Amino acid sequence: MRRPRVSWMTQADDRLLETLEESSLILSPRILSVNTDYSRHYVSERLAKLLDAKLVEKKGDGLYQITEDGQKYLAGDLDADALARENEK
Numbered sequence: 001m002r003r004p005r006v007s008w009m010t011q012a013d014d015r016l017l018e019t020l021e022e023s024s025l026i027l028s029p030r031i032l033s034v035n036t037d038y039s040r041h042y043v044s045e046r047l048a049k050l051l052d053a054k055l056v057e058k059k060g061d062g063l064y065q066i067t068e069d070g071q072k073y074l075a076g077d078l079d080a081d082a083l084a085r086e087n088e089k
Contacts, residue, residue, distance in 0.1 A: 006080045013050060015038070016038075021070070026063045026065045028062050029044045029064075
C-alpha cells in the first residue's frame with residue numbers, strides 16, 4: 001500500500017501498525033517484537049511515538065491497540081502533513 005510518508009515515522013512504525021491491524025488484537029511490545037523482527041526495546045520506543053500521535057492506544061499495562069486514526073493512516077486516508085505537525089507540538 002502506498003501512503004504518504006510522515007517525516008518522523010520509520011519503516012518499523014508501518015510494520016507495527018500493520019501487525020496490530022492485521023491481527024485485530026491487543027498486543028504487547030514483546031509480542032510485536034517477535035512478529036516484526038525488531039528488538040523489544042526499539043518496539044517500545046516506536047510505540048511511544050505512535051501513542052503520542054494517537055495512532056495506537058494503551059489498553060492496560062504494556063498493551064497496545066491500533067486506533068481509528070492508525071487505520072486511516074494505513075489506508076492513506078489521514079493527512080500526513082497534519083499528522084507531522086501534530087506530533088511536532
